[in-house]
Amino acid sequence: MSVLLAVLLLPSLFWDQGPDSAGKLRQAGIQAIAVAPANAAAWKGTTGISVAVEDPNQLTKAAPPRVTMRGNEASATRAPWVDSNGWRYLRQPDGHFYCDAPGASAALAAAEAFAYGVHAAIHTDNAGFEPLAKMLAFLQTIKDENWPSLVNIGFLDDGSAESGEFMNLLVRRNLLFRVVKQPDSKMDLNVAPGSAEYPKTEAANPSLLAAKVRANLTDEKRLLRIYGSEVVVGRLVGKGSAARLYLINYGASRGPARGLRIRVLGTFNKQEAAQFDSTETRLQDVSTDAGATEFTLPELKTFGMINLAR
Amino acid sequence: MNRRDFLQLGAAAPLLAHPAGLPKYRVVTRFEHVAGSGFPGLYPGKAVRVRSERAVDTAANRVDASVVKTMLSRGMCELTGASNDRDAWSHFISSSDVVGIKVNCSGGPEINSNPELVSAIIDNLMALGVPADHICIYDRFENQLRIVNFGPKVAAGVKIFGAENQRGSILGYDPNTFVEVNFFGEEDTRSNLIRPVSEKFTKVINVPTMKEHRASGVTGCLKNIAYGDFSNVARSHQREKSNTYSFIGTLASVEPLRSRTVLNIMDGLRSLWQGGPFLQSPRFLFFPKQLVLGTDPVALDRLLLDMIEDKRKQEGAPSLFDRSESRLKRGPELDPQYNSFIREPGHIEYASTLGLGIFDKARITEKAIEL
Numbered sequence: 089m090s091v092l093l094a095v096l097l098l099p100s101l102f103w104d105q106g107p108d109s110a111g112k113l114r115q116a117g118i119q120a121i122a123v124a125p126a127n128a129a130a131w132k133g134t135t136g137i138s139v140a141v142e143d144p145n146q147l148t149k150a151a152p153p154r155v156t157m158r159g160n161e162a163s164a165t166r167a168p169w170v171d172s173n174g175w176r177y178l179r180q181p182d183g184h185f186y187c188d189a190p191g192a193s194a195a196l197a198a199a200e201a202f203a204y205g206v207h208a209a210i211h212t213d214n215a216g217f218e219p220l221a222k223m224l225a226f227l228q229t230i231k232d233e234n235w236p237s238l239v240n241i242g243f244l245d246d247g248s249a250e251s252g253e254f255m256n257l258l259v260r261r262n263l264l265f266r267v268v269k270q271p272d273s274k275m276d277l278n279v280a281p282g283s284a285e286y287p288k289t290e291a292a293n294p295s296l297l298a299a300k301v302r303a304n305l306t307d308e309k310r311l312l313r314i315y316g317s318e319v320v321v322g323r324l325v326g327k328g329s330a331a332r333l334y335l336i337n338y339g340a341s342r343g344p345a346r347g348l349r350i351r352v353l354g355t356f357n358k359q360e361a362a363q364f365d366s367t368e369t370r371l372q373d374v375s376t377d378a379g380a381t382e383f384t385l386p387e388l389k390t391f392g393m394i395n396l397a398r
Numbered sequence: 399m400n401r402r403d404f405l406q407l408g409a410a411a412p413l414l415a416h417p418a419g420l421p422k423y424r425v426v427t428r429f430e431h432v433a434g435s436g437f438p439g440l441y442p443g444k445a446v447r448v449r450s451e452r453a454v455d456t457a458a459n460r461v462d463a464s465v466v467k468t469m470l471s472r473g474m475c476e477l478t479g480a481s482n483d484r485d486a487w488s489h490f491i492s493s494s495d496v497v498g499i500k501v502n503c504s505g506g507p508e509i510n511s512n513p514e515l516v517s518a519i520i521d522n523l524m525a526l527g528v529p530a531d532h533i534c535i536y537d538r539f540e541n542q543l544r545i546v547n548f549g550p551k552v553a554a555g556v557k558i559f560g561a562e563n564q565r566g567s568i569l570g571y572d573p574n575t576f577v578e579v580n581f582f583g584e585e586d587t588r589s590n591l592i593r594p595v596s597e598k599f600t601k602v603i604n605v606p607t608m609k610e611h612r613a614s615g616v617t618g619c620l621k622n623i624a625y626g627d628f629s630n631v632a633r634s635h636q637r638e639k640s641n642t643y644s645f646i647g648t649l650a651s652v653e654p655l656r657s658r659t660v661l662n663i664m665d666g667l668r669s670l671w672q673g674g675p676f677l678q679s680p681r682f683l684f685f686p687k688q689l690v691l692g693t694d695p696v697a698l699d700r701l702l703l704d705m706i707e708d709k710r711k712q713e714g715a716p717s718l719f720d721r722s723e724s725r726l727k728r729g730p731e732l733d734p735q736y737n738s739f740i741r742e743p744g745h746i747e748y749a750s751t752l753g754l755g756i757f758d759k760a761r762i763t764e765k766a767i768e769l
Contacts, residue, residue, distance in 0.1 A: 261585060299583045307580075307587070315586045316568040347568035349588070373573040384573055 098227055099201040101220060102142065102186065102209040107134045116221035122209040142209045147186035150176055150208060152193035153200050155319050155339040168319055170338045173197075174259035175252055177204035178267060179245055184209075191215040192341040195223035199364065199391035202227045203323045203334035205237075223391070226364045230393070235325040235332060240311055241265035241301065242275040250291035251281045257298035262322055264311050277305045315349035320388060324352065329398035331356065340390040348385045356381040356396035363392040420644045424578040429596065429653035436657035437650065439693025440489060441477060443756035443763055445701055448473040449688040450769035454667050456685050461667055463514040465769070466689075470518045470663070472767055473691040483522055490660040491601055493527030498599035499535045500659075502607045502622050503542035508677040510542075511605045511665050513551035515689070519603060519663065520552050530555030534594060538562055538626055561592045561629070571629045572596045577649055582636045589628040595655055602659040604695070608666035608686065610674040610706050612731050614642035615718040615743025617675050618702040619662040619695030620754070624649035635739060638726050643742040647749030650695065656754070662698055664690040671709040673731040682734075684709060696755025697762045699746045710734070718743040 103113070103121040107130055113121065120138040123131055131139045150173040176185070177200075185208040189197035194216030201208035212220050243258070245251050245267045258265055258279075271278040279301055282288050286297055307313070312322050312333070319339035325332050333352060337345050344366070355376045361369040371383040371394070381396065448469040454461050471483050480486035491497060499519060501511035516535060523533055533556045535548050540560025548558055561570030571590035580587045595602065606622030613635050614621050624646040625631045631649070634641040650656060666688040673682050686705065692698045707718055715734035716725055718741050727736035750757035 295583075302583075315588050316566065318585055346564050346566070349568055349573055375574065382573070384569070386569060 097202070097205055097207050099198045099208040099210055099224070100140065100142075101224065102144070102211040104211065107131050110134050110137055113137055116218060117225045118221050142184070142186070144186045144209070144211075147184050147209060148176070148180060150185045150187040150197070150201075152187065152189040153196045153336070153338055154193050154341065168339065170260045170319055170321065172256065172259055172321055172336075172338060173200055174204060174321060174323070175255035177201070177206045178243075178255060178259070178265070179247075179252065181206060183207070187211070189216060189220075192219065194220040195364070195390055196336065196338065196340060198223045198227065199334075200336055202230075203336060203391075205325075223364060226391075230362075233325075233327070233330075233332065235327045235330075237264070237266060238311060238324040238326050238331060239264040239266045240276040240309065241305060242268035242272040242278040244268060244271070244278065244280040246281060248281070250288065250294075253294045254279075254281055254286075254291070254297050257294045258301060259321060261298050261302060262310070262312050262314055263298065263301055263305065264324060276309050277301065309353070311353045313351040315351070316347050317345040317388075320345050320348060322350075326396070331396040333394040333396065335385070335388055335392045335394070337388045337390055345388045346386070348388055349382065350385060350394070351380050351382045352396065353380050354398075355379060356398055358395075358397040359383055360395045361385060361392060362395075363389060365389045366392075421579045421581055421641055423644075423648045425576075425648070425652055426578065427575045427591075427653050429575070429657070431653055432657040436655075436659050437693070437695055438697070438753075438755040439660060441693045443694055443697050443761050444477065444765075445690055445692045445694070445697050445762060446473045446476045446765045446767065447688055447690045447701070448476075448767045448769065449686070451687060452769075453687040454685050459668075461512050461514045463517065466512070466514045466667070467518040467521075469689050469769060470515065470522070470691075472769065473663075473689055474522075476765055476767060477691050477693075484525060487522045487526050490603075491523060491526055491528065495528060495600045496532045496598055497523055497528060497534070498595060498602045498658075499533065500602055500604050500606075500623060500626060501535055501537050501543075501546070501548070502605070502617070502626060502665075502675075503537045503539070503546045504617075504626075504675040505607065505609065505670070505677055506542055506546040509607055509609060509668050509670055509675075509683065510546050511607055512667055513546065513548050515663070515665050515667070516548060516605060517552045519605065520556055524553060531557060533557065534559050534599070536560070536592065536594065538592070538629075539565070559594060568629055575652065575654075577628065577645075577652060579645070579648075581634050581641050584633045586630055586633070589630045589649065591652060591655060592627050592629075595627060595658065599658060602655070604659050604662045606662070606664050607669070607675075608664050608688075608690070608702050608705065609670035610672055610682075610710070610718070611741070612674060612737055613640040613739045613741065614646060614745055615741040616699065616702050616706050616746075618664055618699040620646050620650050620699050620746060620749050623655065623659055623662075623695065627655055628652075638723075638738065638740050640739045640742050643745050644748055646745040647752045647754060650749060650754055651752050659695075660693065662690075662692055662695050664698055664702065666690060666702075666705070669705070669709075671706055671713060672715060672734045678730050679732055694755035696746055696750045696757050699749075700757055700759060700762060701764060703743055703746060 122142040194212035474486035536559040575591040611617040
């Protein structure tokens with residue numbers, strides 16, 4: 089297992105309305121926004137709201153996170169299609185992102201950016217405004233531990249689109265990795281796209297490549313397993329005797345994930361859950377044998393986190 | 399926790415045609431086998447078939463509850479050698495037991511464990527002194543149980559439990575009792591046992607229906623107790639390939655399910671010879687009007703295999719053992735010449751290699767009763 093220092097960042101609401109909307113923002117509990125350069129002057133002097141200037145054209149575009157069904161398309165797997173930005177954020181952990189996320193995807197976009205510790209400005213529509221505001225308020229309550237990510241796969245990213253899709257599949261399969269410039273001996277596995285093991289000729293089937301990574305790592309060494317859902321992605325951070333697991337339900341707009349069995353490698357005797365939009369924080373059937381900690385989260389709506397301690 | 403992990407690397411494969419290389423199963427359970435209990439049970443290789451022409455009014459498609467009750471009574475006495483119902487049922491159940499009745503609702507409301515039969519079973523349990531609230535009718539899917547609607551048709555106070563009130567929820571399953579296997583690279587590799595089986599029931603009575611199954615060939619005792627008691631089993635089929643051949647027997651072997659399942663009562667009042675487990679066309683429905691009782695699921699399923707094969711032959715349909723690619727066609731199984739899967743009727747013989755019962759017909763004693 090290796091660690092990578094990360095900075096806990098709060099995503100921001102990208103706002104394209106004028107200062108006459110300040111009351112609406114305050115009412116929703118929004119204390120900080122990002123605006124386009126063209127609107128900066130108008131917002132100058134507005135009290136009670138911190139305004140940052142961001143040019144969407146200068147930011148890296150992120151996609152609205154969600155699950156899409158592609159039942160009429162041939163695919164190598166029956167798993168639902170998860171649109172996650174995790175791979176983008178892991179490729180550019182210091183990047184600045186812009187995400188146009190309508191409706192329910194807005195709150196998810198904020199949770200996702202927060203979990204991956206990246207700077208993101210999120211634009212949404214009327215339907216997404218209130219959930220996003222609530223999510224931002226929730227994220228502000230989370231204690232900033234500034235913990236590094238916990239991973240055991242090193243990925244030698246060549247920056248290509250094929251490698252991006254490869255990383256996307258690793259994220260969706262909860263195969264926890266970070267981008268490395270050269271093989272890292274501290275990792276249980278290093279993955280080099282284009283190598284004999286992961287040849288470019290197989291890039292057309294990233295699902296197959298991800299399966300190969302899983303097989304080479306072995307399920308026993310996986311830091312995180314999530315049973316009971318194919319649309320929940322986790323991100324693990326931690327330091328010393330403590331860890332935190334962020335859980336993102338990409339299928340939240342279709343309903344909560346009911347009954348997630350989660351296995352984290354390592355023995356953690358204390359477990360504590362918190363959720364954005366649910367009071368369900370009981371962890372059931374906790375076990376800490378065989379070098380792993382397992383528990384059941386009865387329900388995950390949009391976003392939750394589990395604090396773990398030895 | 400006192401877990402017992404072991405690898406089950408596939409017992410010696412039977413001699414039936416089947417692709418080489420069985421999946422690697424890891425069975426995790428804290429329960430030990432109880433010697434002398436469960437499969438193959440008190441009567442290895444013994445099957446009692448009770449048939450009555452009056453059991454079902456085929457014109458009205460209505461089951462006669464009183465005839466079914468008599469059939470059950472005759473079958474139980476024949477199986478155990480007892481002279482009355484109470485003594486017969488006492489071979490398996492005592493008044494202190496908490497009894498789960500594993501029904502099959504997957505083809506409901508047309509083809510499922512009949513409430514008339516389940517009600518007769520419950521009456522016998524209560525006559526032994528088992529309180530109604532110590533009896534539970536259960537299956538995996540709550541919505542299917544609702545369709546069959548046992549409640550108004552059985553004694554008051556009997557519980558009804560569906561493990562999944564929402565498809566895919568794992569809350570009704572025991573997180574510490576499961577079979578782990580990776581069939582096709584699926585992310586969720588666990589199939590967990592229904593929670594009350596390990597936490598509440600002291601005995602289980604298996605009440606499958608007798609029908610053809612498009613993936614496993616037939617669905618009888620083994621399929622009902624295996625796929626019907628564990629989560630996340632549909633993953634074992636993909637395209638034309640099904641892993642039912644080895645998965646069914648493996649699941650049926652898991653403790654405490656194996657030791658606690660003391661009796662099988664196969665409901666063959668109605669049956670299907672094609673398109674199972676669901677009634678895809680009324681022309682596939684037929685009426686054997688029989689119950690088959692025993693403790694040995696392999697022996698009983700062996701007889702079921704013959705029954706469905708005979709019926710298919712009579713209807714001009716290919717054998718359940720046909721593995722030819724030319725017979726494969728995706729979609730509803732409305733043409734009996736085709737199927738979506740390569741069927742795996744060899745799962746019954748495979749289960750015998752795991753010690754679950756007797757497959758060799760020469761060693762099976764079948765007693766037939768006509769009422």
